[in-house]
Amino acid sequence: MHKTVEEIRKSQGKLLVKNVKYSWDNIPYYKQKMKEAGVKPEDIKGLEDISKIPFLSKADLRHHYPYGLIATPLDKVVRFHSSSGTTGVPTVVPYTKKDIENWAELNKRCLETVGATNKDIVQVSYGYGLFTGGLGLHYGAERLGAAVIPTSSGNTMKQIKILKDMKTTTLACTPSYALMLSELMKANDVKIETLSLKRGVFGAESWSENMRKRIEKGLGLEAFDIYGLTELCGPGVGIECSEHNGLHTWSDHFIVETIDSEGNKTDFDGEGKGELVFTTLQREAMPVLRYRTKDLSSVTWEECACGLPHPRIGRITGRSDDMLIVRGVNVFPSQIEEVLMELKGVGDHYQIIVDRDILDCLMVKVEVTNEIFSDSISELITLENEIKKRLFEMLSLSVEVELVEPGQIPRPEGKAKRVVDLRKDM
Template sequence: MIWNDEFETLPREAIESLQLKRLQQVVERVYATVPFYQESFKKAGITPADVKSLDDLQKLPFTLKQDMRDNYPYGLFAVPLEQIVRIHASSGTTGKPTVVGYTRRDIETWTELMARSFVAAGANKGDVIHNAYGYGLFTGGLGAHYGAERVGASVIPMSGGNTKKQLMIMQDFGSTVLTCTPSYSLFLAEVAAEEGIDIKNLKLKVGILGAEPWSEKMRQEIEEKLNIKAIDIYGLSEILGPGVGIECVEAQNGLHIWEDHFIPEIINPETGEVLPVGEKGELVITTITKEGIPLIRYRTRDITRLIKEPCICGRTHARIERLSGRSDDMLIIRGVNVFPSQIESVLFNIEGVEPHYQLIVEREGNLDTLEVQVEVNEQTFSDEIKELQNLSNKIRKDIKDLLGVTCKVRLVEPKSITRSEGKAVRVIDNRQKSS
């Protein structure tokens, strides 16, 4: 089923024609209203009149997260503050957050794209949507909420936390769709088991999960433990919030990016060069309909590739492959590039370990070291020391074979790694502290 047949099935020529028209409009608008863009365009020797085709997009300068911080809080807004009806901010853990503003029309656009996303994921009118994304400055909760209401579903605005109550509400209210982070969905399953609740007896059928990279192995684990179809949703607060892209329930093969509102590019993260369709690199997004804070060629730091082959669902918008990580989450250990999701894929293939882990990075002398801490299940934890040593050696060998990096492996007892009710903390990098 498709929510907006007119726009979601536009022919490629019509999508690109609409993109060019909207790109030209947004470039003129930011040049006229945002001093940062006027200055960066002039430095690049570009004017709005130079954008005559979609290929000209790559002549425009990038926008970085640091640019948003440098212009904190409202320096990149393209409309006066009295036209802004909502302000959100990123969930960054250090320094100033990145601030985004929405006009009334922006909220309408966001609501529409979240409605498209819910229907693409298999949710619809008649569903009871249990929204465990955080409400507040984080965009997840309210973004999902408005879209679910637009579809006509019943929304439970749970927000994060209070896990036992979440499970009680799911049972009593008959929740059919769960929205939260992938790691929190596994925590829900874990607490349900502790409380003697058979989560497979709930009415849940779909999980719409995002806000952090997660592997295919983690998807299988979630689908098995919660007896649901786990759908990947993509978004970031700087661009819109959730609803920038989503997997369709028919294919679950890449996330449809709503190209009537965004232009995606893939670049080489080192050189900034635009890569051909199909090559893996960093995702760059230009917003072409946002009024409050339009962003030109925003570097997301997310690593993926574009897929333009037709999809069996009938939607014509390009897809991005599921994220393999973020370039700023990438660890460089003795010259080897390591993404947390790569280690996760190794761990999920090994019997006896739980889907909870942390990577601890230290510097000893001039050398970086990586320690993988991973929980084992109750049965494995009670094994003899020799068996635990064998398991530890296997994990170390499998990581070395896949990634070419030598690491320490520390098996820890069940439930000893801190659980998160939002994004899981996968990496603790102590190198800065020791340098």
Template sequence: MYQPGIEAMDRRSLERLQLDRLGETLVRVYERVPFYRQAFDKANVKPEDIRSLDDIRRLPFTKKADLRDNYPFGLFAVDRREAVRLHASSGTKGKPTVVGYTRRDIANWSDIVARAIVTAGGRPEDVFHNAYGYGLFTGGLGLHYGAEQLGMTLVPVSGGNTPRQVTLVEDFKPRGIAGTPSYVLNLAEYMEDQGKDPRKTSLEYGIFGAEPWSEEMRQTLEEKLGLSAVDIYGLSEVMGPGVSIECAAQQDGLHVAEDHFYVEVINPVTLQPVPAGETGELVFTSLTKEAFPIIRYRTGDMAFLYPEPCECGRTHTRMSRIKGRLDDMVIVRGVNVFPSEIESVLMSHPNLSPYYQVHIHRVGTMDQISVVAEVSEAFVDTAGGFNIDSDLFRQVKHEVMHELRNALLISTRVHLTEPRSLPRSEGKAVRVIDQRNLYQGETAKDRV
């Protein structure tokens, strides 16, 4: 049952609840999941040894490779017949990762997402336009069940078919929208192409996730659509969307649903915890999952935890926006670079459109970065031509290269292309083209 008051629990009561639920989960996995029994025994730890939340550091980590090695149902803590739903990754690097949900898991997930929507500014009486993709990806159905649980009038349009999406927004007049930021930006651009003003729709707030996006992207979405844009985070291995979300009041840090998930941040090299405010790798332990409980899952996502509570009154820990993924990080001449840092530069430049791609390739033993960015419509002349020989074009290219060098502390190759030349997203945008392991599949994981 949806209980918004739990988000304001005092910390002592919340931590006591976490410890109780953690103990139940550890007994569950030790008794029912051979992988965890073997991992705990190897680490010389039993469920009853975990007497405080700090003791969780004694438990072994779970990695994505462990999910693949136990494909399809080896990490389930229930008989497969008790799982009422399965979700899975795309499996582009081999076997997909499969997760399952009992009826209670679905009910808990619906409650989590319902209160996430409220945190973002949603209300039960709203019409809610859900443009996340449906299917094995958790985004569409995750927001779907949460919106219905809240009592909203849901429009389950899924992704793609942009003209129809725009018509539905105009006719059904939703107050809220959910989708990937790149696709909703595509909706706004389509409206402009049709001579319509995206700011004049009924939309007041948007819940965006499933791909990394920057503060500059937030500003662009808010300016183009006249709404409040909040970030939602989740991943199928832990639950799906709703693991954390920004509040509309502050838009500064994502509130973790700590009654269902225990969050840590570790140094990805030493595997030791880092203090609040320091960036490291997010690690999650599920506290209430029945079908697929996961212990100390290394997400590969880089973020930090805020040391202080939010002014909105919620007491649950806040995590920062995702800075990047470990497998997307590029080391160029000893410097760590995340694609999100490149986006921040490109989207703050007035002569560039919001569309770009980052190409990563290897020359010898060194990674190299090439950036392809669209210029704005200002470079198209009255006859529809695109002039790359103008002084302004050369000036913009020089400025972008200079700004990237200052932000990243390395030089990058920059190629500016004409407006509307890069592909538009029908779901998740392909921002990073990793050519270092061209025949080994993609590095990005299915997440929201």
């Protein structure tokens, strides 16, 4: 292993030791979890001991909603964000002033990595609010000294006008929104030559190489993948460099590991494949130790041609659970089932289909059983609308509902395939 890598990993170990002690002292639940696992802070002497620390899951965070895992007194907290997850209880993440500064710093580094400077004009078309995307990139760009245009998402025609008139050089948004901008430009005959875009930073959804090509061609820019999780801070955890061969994760702020489905560590000397597990190293308000992301990828410390000494994760290839990310919203099939089951005779045979035209679309097919069948068209349409309404209330996402004949949903080996994700090949 490269000498500097060894040094970096050694200093990661030091930060880890400190962070474990800090968590033990300040978060009763972490202390309890470690005790149950038979680990004390003094057992963690460096990076090599990390696998002794128990994992933290999304369920742990949700279980302690909203303030249960805060390590600092509440008066040190200056901000809350919340995950886009809609599984009943949201995941609330607190930030101290220092956490906000660090987060801004990470996003600044991400922007620098993709070539942005203080001369750039950065249009942030991520949503602003509880969602971390908007404010994360906003603070990063400001820290860089760039000029920020905080458009937030939506109002696409106006966004195109701003791109053009204000000569935006750097766009930050979800990849599907980038695609939507390009499609709308095409439809309105706005030529890419009239824009000044150089680069785009796109994240919060997984996207393919084909989609990258479409976005790059449609907007005339170089597209970079950015990685982040609300639980870790939001965007800024990892960024692609101009090599476009994995995303660098900031080694002074995060330790990234991989595990298999049983929870066994699969990375050795920092190289491995599996579910990504993150440990924060500098967070004050809510440090996380070995947080299971459920994102499947790989990690490598192999030297990158760009020269950045930070390990890279591969692009996310899937999920270890059945969670779907639709237009940036986390959707669990079980939530949809729950809604359907509330309506008599509805939930027995259904299928969830996710596709991507420009934006992701979620469709639920429901078989019309004898029990719910009515001779009245208006009653059937009422039922369809009722399902739509309830799904919207649960997911905050508009869902298409289609009533189909019994037997229309395929049942391989007698069991229906509940989820079909058609976005994979895009």
